[in-house]
Amino acid sequence: MFSWQAMAMLKTAAKALKQLQRKEVVNLRDGRTVWIRPIQAADALPIAGTFHLLHEDEIRRRFLHPVKALSDDYLMRLTQPDPETDFVVIAAEPFEPGAALVGAVARLSSDDNGGRAEFGILVSHFVSGQGLGKILMRRLIEWCKHKQIRHLWGDVLNDNHAMLKLAESLGFVRESRHTTPGITRIVLTI
Numbered sequence: 001m002f003s004w005q006a007m008a009m010l011k012t013a014a015k016a017l018k019q020l021q022r023k024e025v026v027n028l029r030d031g032r033t034v035w036i037r038p039i040q041a042a043d044a045l046p047i048a049g050t051f052h053l054l055h056e057d058e059i060r061r062r063f064l065h066p067v068k069a070l071s072d073d074y075l076m077r078l079t080q081p082d083p084e085t086d087f088v089v090i091a092a093e094p095f096e097p098g099a100a101l102v103g104a105v106a107r108l109s110s111d112d113n114g115g116r117a118e119f120g121i122l123v124s125h126f127v128s129g130q131g132l133g134k135i136l137m138r139r140l141i142e143w144c145k146h147k148q149i150r151h152l153w154g155d156v157l158n159d160n161h162a163m164l165k166l167a168e169s170l171g172f173v174r175e176s177r178h179t180t181p182g183i184t185r186i187v188l189t190i
Contacts, residue, residue, distance in 0.1 A: 020087075020143055025094070028130040034103060036135055039088040042098030044079040050101060054124055061160045062122040078107065085110045087143040091123075091132045103127035106136035108143065108152065116151040117144055121163070133166050141170070144190050153187040155180075 023037040051070055059067050070078075081088050091104040103124050110117040119140055123133050144152050152172075156163050164174075164184065172186040 020139075020146055024135075026091070026132070026135060028127065028132075030130065032127075033094050034091045034127065034132070035094050035100070036089060036091055036132075036139065039079050039081070039090050039105070039107075040097035041079050042096075043090065043092070043100070043102055044075045045098060046100060047079070047102050047105070048075055053126075054122075058122060058124060061157055061163070062120060078105070081107070081109075087140065089136055089139045091127060091136065104132045104136060106133075106140055108140050110147065110149055115149065116153060117147075117149045119152055119154045121154075128162075133163070134170070137166065137170055141188065141190065149190060151187055151189055153185060155183050155185050158182050158184055 021038055023035050026034050026036055028034060048070055077086075078088060086107065086109045088105065088107040090102050090106075092100040092102045094100070103126050104122065106119065106121040108117045108119040117140075119137075121133060121136060123136075141152060143149075154167075156167070158164075159182075164186070167186045167188075170188065172188045175185040175187055
């Protein structure tokens, strides 16, 4: 039989999980509206179908190398994240998953011991400069706090000044120990 204290803890955990799964309505500076929400399996088709609309530089800055198309395996892992170790949040048109174009994606994956998580983010030119990067990164940080992740990190190209500036505004620090020229590792201690 559960104690009142145990029941209260379960309710608190359920409330926190529901908060992480919320859909936010965000009005962009240019007047458009997007939904910030966790990714769904149905989002795979619109993401794959519009990937070719991204600029080469956007892709290079996200993947650190050129990518022509997203594989079916990658799309499956992206749109069906393991809820224990992965979290993916998107900015999409205010339509149901599968019908909405996705303008930005932020994802993280925690390591085996759960102490660190790597993130990646792509905000397309269609919605850049609207503050979505910060909103999505805050959602990743929120997930890390809920899962008791101590360090959130990512590798960023040195010429990705917008991401480096955003990371600094959120409290990330640059690590100079990265061995690949042209790449900076940024880390947030949570």
